[in-house]
Amino acid sequence: MECISIFDMLKIGIGPSSSHTLGPWRAAERWIKELKEANRFNNVEKIKVDLYGSLSLTGKGHATDLALMLGLSGADPELIPVDSINSIVETIKKTSTIKFNNENPIEFHYETDIVFNKKFLPFHANGIIFTATINGKNQKATFYSIGGGFVVKEERKNSKRNKEIFKTFPYPIKLGTELLAYCKDLNMSVSDVVLENEKSLRTPESIDFELQRIWNTMLECMYIGCHTNGNLPGGLNVKRRAHDILLNLRGDLPYNNPQEWLETIRLTEVKFRQILKWVSCFALSVNEVNASLGRVVTAPTNGSAGVIPAVLMYYMVIENHNADFQDIKKFLLVAGEIGSIFKKGATISAAMGGCQAEIGVSSAMAAGALTELLGGTPEQVLIAAEIAMEHHLGLTCDPIGGLVQIPCIERNAMGALKAINAAELALETNPEHVKVPLDKVIATMWETAKDMNSK
Numbered sequence: 001m002e003c004i005s006i007f008d009m010l011k012i013g014i015g016p017s018s019s020h021t022l023g024p025w026r027a028a029e030r031w032i033k034e035l036k037e038a039n040r041f042n043n044v045e046k047i048k049v050d051l052y053g054s055l056s057l058t059g060k061g062h063a064t065d066l067a068l069m070l071g072l073s074g075a076d077p078e079l080i081p082v083d084s085i086n087s088i089v090e091t092i093k094k095t096s097t098i099k100f101n102n103e104n105p106i107e108f109h110y111e112t113d114i115v116f117n118k119k120f121l122p123f124h125a126n127g128i129i130f131t132a133t134i135n136g137k138n139q140k141a142t143f144y145s146i147g148g149g150f151v152v153k154e155e156r157k158n159s160k161r162n163k164e165i166f167k168t169f170p171y172p173i174k175l176g177t178e179l180l181a182y183c184k185d186l187n188m189s190v191s192d193v194v195l196e197n198e199k200s201l202r203t204p205e206s207i208d209f210e211l212q213r214i215w216n217t218m219l220e221c222m223y224i225g226c227h228t229n230g231n232l233p234g235g236l237n238v239k240r241r242a243h244d245i246l247l248n249l250r251g252d253l254p255y256n257n258p259q260e261w262l263e264t265i266r267l268t269e270v271k272f273r274q275i276l277k278w279v280s281c282f283a284l285s286v287n288e289v290n291a292s293l294g295r296v297v298t299a300p301t302n303g304s305a306g307v308i309p310a311v312l313m314y315y316m317v318i319e320n321h322n323a324d325f326q327d328i329k330k331f332l333l334v335a336g337e338i339g340s341i342f343k344k345g346a347t348i349s350a351a352m353g354g355c356q357a358e359i360g361v362s363s364a365m366a367a368g369a370l371t372e373l374l375g376g377t378p379e380q381v382l383i384a385a386e387i388a389m390e391h392h393l394g395l396t397c398d399p400i401g402g403l404v405q406i407p408c409i410e411r412n413a414m415g416a417l418k419a420i421n422a423a424e425l426a427l428e429t430n431p432e433h434v435k436v437p438l439d440k441v442i443a444t445m446w447e448t449a450k451d452m453n454s455k
Contacts, residue, residue: 006336011298013077015290016404018302020062023145028071052127053120054351061402074102125351147349169197176438183378191330194337218309223258225285242285280413282310287409300339304362306412311366335365346446350397353449359415360392366419384426386438
């Protein structure tokens, strides 16, 4: 990967964790691809997976083992029918056979062929070693899930390669100051600059199609979460709350699908206290779906997937009832770019940087994006992102039982509300009076993450 697209930051996948579920799933896909390219796939006699570090310690709670079985089976996390997941996994368990890439049946015992090793590999906290037995000999491949569904191999730590990562866009951006310089020199908004970079990778039609697909997934996810009652899986018996909040807010207007639901909310007269409840409802709904192995959009991770759709819904429901796809497009372009700057300068992996790397980054992404839609300058967009992160610094990652439920779900609601507040503060801020620029807070976040990582 020589550049970070917004579509790298906003990925469609299955919950509950981008680093512990989507990442291992994608790693399995990459391993299969490598075996095929080396003409070894058809000769595989047996497969085994070893998990290390955080993937091992919290893998059961994050469904890492299920994701690996699905990935090894050739299922696509963007397309797999969610209601078929359990049947695929149960078939593997009952038959002790996995249909490798949905092609070759191979004997597979999930209790012993997925091994949870408590020790850490040196390169990253989320290590995976795939072993294929071919002609009686074991061949290994090591991958790392580094957050947000990103997967790398160990050789990526080579410094010479890292220097080449950000050179393919017409306007390469690694720092906030570089983004602002392009905005000034080109007389463009943040979203315009990001769009020009994306057009170097895809056609305008493809960009619009993918952004619409991302938004549709977000909207559907909120709809499902708000209309599903009961407890979350995993053993903690956490009660879903979005459904009950919706019942107290929805009003009497009828609707039959997510888009009609959005339009009925727009017709509702909303007061300040209800705004807080609506935003919280949107955010909670997404992460309740995520905790149930539902389909969400990493933004930038699964654990923080509720912040960006909740803030975008806030804009469409409260700020601008006439908002359309062009507004959605600008919001997602800005959010994706801010997320990529954090990834390049620090991390979006909770295993490496704590929850500040997930909820903090998602709040910064949403704050900056909302600021542009509210008429903020490029400078104010970055100020909003800085404010949002500044008030998440030091936030640790310590989920109860290794599940992305407590306190993760509530933190999405808090991150969304902080993003809205950060945007409002940024709009009232003169850039000349800013003491801490975005790049400084990213550097501080990374230093905090390194201290936090060992503790």
